[in-house]
Amino acid sequence: IRLAPQRAILELPDHLISQIAAGEVVERPASVVKELLENALDAGATTITLRLSEGGKSLIDISDNGCGIAANELSLAVTRHATSKVRSLDELEHVESMGFRGEALASIASVSHMRLTSRNDAAEHAMCIDNLNGTWQTRAAAGEVGTRIEVSHLYFNTPARRKFLKTDATELSHCVEYFTRAALANPHCAFTLTHNDKTLEQYLATDWQHRIKDVLGKNLPEHAIWVHHTSGELQLIGMICPPDVARARADIQYAYINQRFVRDKVVNHAIRTAYADVLHHARFPAYVLFLDCPAQGVDVNVHPAKTEVRFRESGAIHQFIANSLKKSLAQTASSRVQLGEV
Ligand code: ADP
Ligand code: MG
Numbered sequence: 001i002r003l004a005p006q007r008a009i010l011e012l013p014d015h016l017i018s019q020i021a022a023g024e025v026v027e028r029p030a031s032v033v034k035e036l037l038e039n040a041l042d043a044g045a046t047t048i049t050l051r052l053s054e055g056g057k058s059l060i061d062i063s064d065n066g067c068g069i070a071a072n073e074l075s076l077a078v079t080r081h082a083t084s085k086v087r088s089l090d091e092l093e094h095v096e097s098m099g100f101r102g103e104a105l106a107s108i109a110s111v112s113h114m115r116l117t118s119r120n121d122a123a124e125h126a127m128c129i130d131n132l133n134g135t136w137q138t139r140a141a142a143g144e145v146g147t148r149i150e151v152s153h154l155y156f157n158t159p160a161r162r163k164f165l166k167t168d169a170t171e172l173s174h175c176v177e178y179f180t181r182a183a184l185a186n187p188h189c190a191f192t193l194t195h196n197d198k199t200l201e202q203y204l205a206t207d208w209q210h211r212i213k214d215v216l217g218k219n220l221p222e223h224a225i226w227v228h229h230t231s232g233e234l235q236l237i238g239m240i241c242p243p244d245v246a247r248a249r250a251d252i253q254y255a256y257i258n259q260r261f262v263r264d265k266v267v268n269h270a271i272r273t274a275y276a277d278v279l280h281h282a283r284f285p286a287y288v289l290f291l292d293c294p295a296q297g298v299d300v301n302v303h304p305a306k307t308e309v310r311f312r313e314s315g316a317i318h319q320f321i322a323n324s325l326k327k328s329l330a331q332t333a334s335s336r337v338q339l340g341e342v
Pocket of ligand 1: 035039040043066067068069076077078082083085098099100101102104105106146
């Protein structure tokens with residue numbers, strides 16, 4: 001549409017602001033899965049069940065046993081820029097929760113039908129809020145302490161977006177990827193994933209090494225190298241593969257900063273540096289790496305999806321990761337020579 005340039009300036013209605021934000025936050029069903037998993041984890045859940053139908057296109061239904069939401073705050077939870085996680089700039093700079101922007105639920109709800117059922121431990125019963133009739137309605141409901149969010153008919157009111165959805169199998173694979181990322185980083189939490197009523201994955205609560213084994217299963221590299229390094233306030237733990245079993249595809253590459261999955265140039269470059277002398281350039285190392293550093297040393301407020309971060313001292317981080325991994329690779333190489341394996 002071409003409009004007259006002299007049209008008056010008007011403030012956007014709230015609902016349209018959420019739909020515009022949804023363009024960034026809710027790219028596809030998997031983005032909804034990511035936001036809802038993060039909310040459940042932020043709520044301290046130790047059990048999360050995710051049910052999907054038709055690749056998440058027709059239903060994303062997630063239940064957690066986290067802290068729940070107070071009955072009188074249900075409508076705030078779905079209000080844009082309303083959050084329990086950040087109160088000040090200082091808190092933002094030290095934020096340890098996955099969320100803090102207070103826009104995921106409002107954005108998702110603006111392009112779907114959403115029902116939120118929740119109960120905190122002070123409440124005698126659960127409460128439920130839904131927008132199935134176009135406006136939010138609240139009522140009493142049955143439910144244990146925790147939260148359940150059902151998102152159906154994604155993009156029912158934004159047909160342009162709906163057209164970009166791929167096949168069920170493709171959308172499902174993206175959802176599974178986000179589920180896997182969350183499961184790897186939160187071994188203390190039990191996870192279940194079902195699709196069209198069929199159980200796809202089930203992980204019991206455990207420690208991080210067992211979780212990596214449970215998740216990667218037969219894809220766990222032969223002779224996986226377990227990594228554990230610390231330097232001052234920095235810690236790097238996880239699993240990397242010996243160069244000789246590196247993969248033809250970059251399909252098992254999980255890097256986390258403070259439990260948040262990231263795609264970060266500094267981290268990726270540091271890993272490549274560690275492998276530079278030992279790996280054929282067309283092969284890709286498998287790795288699952290968790291970097292812990294002080295929250296104020298990393299800025300996660302770069303992009304709404306928060307997979308990009310900025311380090312205050314990227315040089316020190318790069319050096320720590322590269323040196324740690326080089327050490328692990330060298331130690332393993334020499335011990336395998338002694339054992340006569342290589
Ligand atoms: P954010 O996570 O950035 O705060 P959201 O829109 O994702 O924003 O959620 C808004 C608020 O709703 C959260 O701050 C939290 O208080 C509450 N909330 C959302 N999901 C859950 C959940 N699964 N359990 C408990 N509280 C939740
Ligand atoms: Mg959130």
